[in-house]
Amino acid sequence: MSDTPFATHTLFITGPTYVRPEVRAAGAWPEYGHRDSENAKRFEPIFTDLRAIAELPEDYKTILFLGSGSTAMEAAVRSLVAADETVLHVSMGAFGDLWHKISLENGKKAAKLAVEPGRTATVAALEAAMDAHRPAVVAITHNETSTGVASDVVALCRAAKARGALAIVDGVSLFGGAPSGIAASGCDMYCTATQKSLGLNAGFGIGFVSPAAVDKAGRVTARGHATDILAHLDRAAKFQTQSTPNVALGNQMWLQLHYIVRQEGIAARFARHLAMREQAEAFVAALPGYGLFAEAGHRSPTVTTAVVPEGMTFADLRAVKEAMRARGYLFDPGYAKLNEDLEAAGKRPIFRIGHMGDITPAMLKGFLDTLGEVLPR
Numbered sequence: 008m009s010d011t012p013f014a015t016h017t018l019f020i021t022g023p024t025y026v027r028p029e030v031r032a033a034g035a036w037p038e039y040g041h042r043d044s045e046n047a048k049r050f051e052p053i054f055t056d057l058r059a060i061a062e063l064p065e066d067y068k069t070i071l072f073l074g075s076g077s078t079a080m081e082a083a084v085r086s087l088v089a090a091d092e093t094v095l096h097v098s099m100g101a102f103g104d105l106w107h108k109i110s111l112e113n114g115k116k117a118a119k120l121a122v123e124p125g126r127t128a129t130v131a132a133l134e135a136a137m138d139a140h141r142p143a144v145v146a147i148t149h150n151e152t153s154t155g156v157a158s159d160v161v162a163l164c165r166a167a168k169a170r171g172a173l174a175i176v177d178g179v180s181l182f183g184g185a186p187s188g189i190a191a192s193g194c195d196m197y198c199t200a201t202q203k204s205l206g207l208n209a210g211f212g213i214g215f216v217s218p219a220a221v222d223k224a225g226r227v228t229a230r231g232h233a234t235d236i237l238a239h240l241d242r243a244a245k246f247q248t249q250s251t252p253n254v255a256l257g258n259q260m261w262l263q264l265h266y267i268v269r270q271e272g273i274a275a276r277f278a279r280h281l282a283m284r285e286q287a288e289a290f291v292a293a294l295p296g297y298g299l300f301a302e303a304g305h306r307s308p309t310v311t312t313a314v315v316p317e318g319m320t321f322a323d324l325r326a327v328k329e330a331m332r333a334r335g336y337l338f339d340p341g342y343a344k345l346n347e348d349l350e351a352a353g354k355r356p357i358f359r360i361g362h363m364g365d366i367t368p369a370m371l372k373g374f375l376d377t378l379g380e381v382l383p384r
Contacts, residue, residue, distance in 0.1 A: 079212030155312030206364030
């Protein structure tokens with residue numbers, strides 16, 4: 008058997024994302040006990056560096072959940088929405104809809120403010136929905152991965168809190184690629200994960216929790232076990248996880264966060280993502296018949312979405328995916344359910360360009376040059 012029995016492709020999808028070779032290699036570092044002093048050598052710097060990337064207020068807590076961003080999002084709902092309360096989900100697409108579904112599956116009273124795909128929610132629309140539903144908690148997507156829209160999370164969280172609700176945020180596909188806005192927004196729980204803009208493998212959900220959220224959780228029953236934010240706090244104070252973590256990912260995370268904070272630099276990383284957004288947008292704008300899908304002024308710094316020309320189908324985009332695979336790239340032909348809905352409504356489908364994590368402008372140029380040769384005109 009060869010050393011690499013599987014095909015090697017550079018991922019330009021929206022997660023999982025490209026992992027640097029140095030980070031992959033760290034997965035083979037020695038294992039360790041998660042309650043031993045060796046654990047703190049990895050996880051104390053991890054907790055410290057996550058705080059730096061988040062620009063976290065001093066009184067907020069950091070929790071590592073075993074799982075993914077969805078685990079952290081479920082924990083927010085289970086721990087912060089009481090049985091007799093309503094949670095209002097501000098949905099700009101598939102992942103806002105998913106969070107609403109998670110709430111319903113956990114038996115919560117969940118309302119939804121749905122926004123047209125490609126557009127962002129306004130403060131006025133949120134205020135009207137809050138007046139109608141009187142929610143105790145408002146759930147907001149910072150970066151809608153299916154549509155490439157970034158919301159004004161600071162304005163939306165402030166509006167929710169001004170009406171007396173807790174604000175919880177899904178920042179899964181943005182954190183590590185752009186500012187979280189936690190301090191400015193005052194959000195009560197910011198949920199994210201390792202496998203997107205942090206440039207790591209999946210395995211940890213991440214939660215940044217305000218004092219108000221900790222207080223509220225103490226008044227909510229049936230918080231679950233792995234989804235109970237209070238059950239994590241004692242272990243988090245010791246730079247530990249609630250139960251046995253993926254120790255290989257712990258090694259990788261120690262290396263990668265050290266790189267982000269102390270080598271690339273947080274500000275430089277955020278600037279690189281903005282530069283790649285401009286690069287991807289310029290590519291799309293130069294393609295005859297193609298166009299940008301997300302609303303101007305709210306386009307994601309980590310994923311660009313493009314509308315195809317008239318007559319081109321989702322099936323054509325899947326064929327492009329296979330052509331790009333043959334050239335060593337994994338192309339994203341768009342979120343399937345969204346494209347199916349768009350085509351059913353007589354609208355043109357979209358594709359996505361993931362430029363998050365450790366993708367560089369030079370790597371993106373190589374991908375876009377190849378994609379320009381493959382895309383139908």
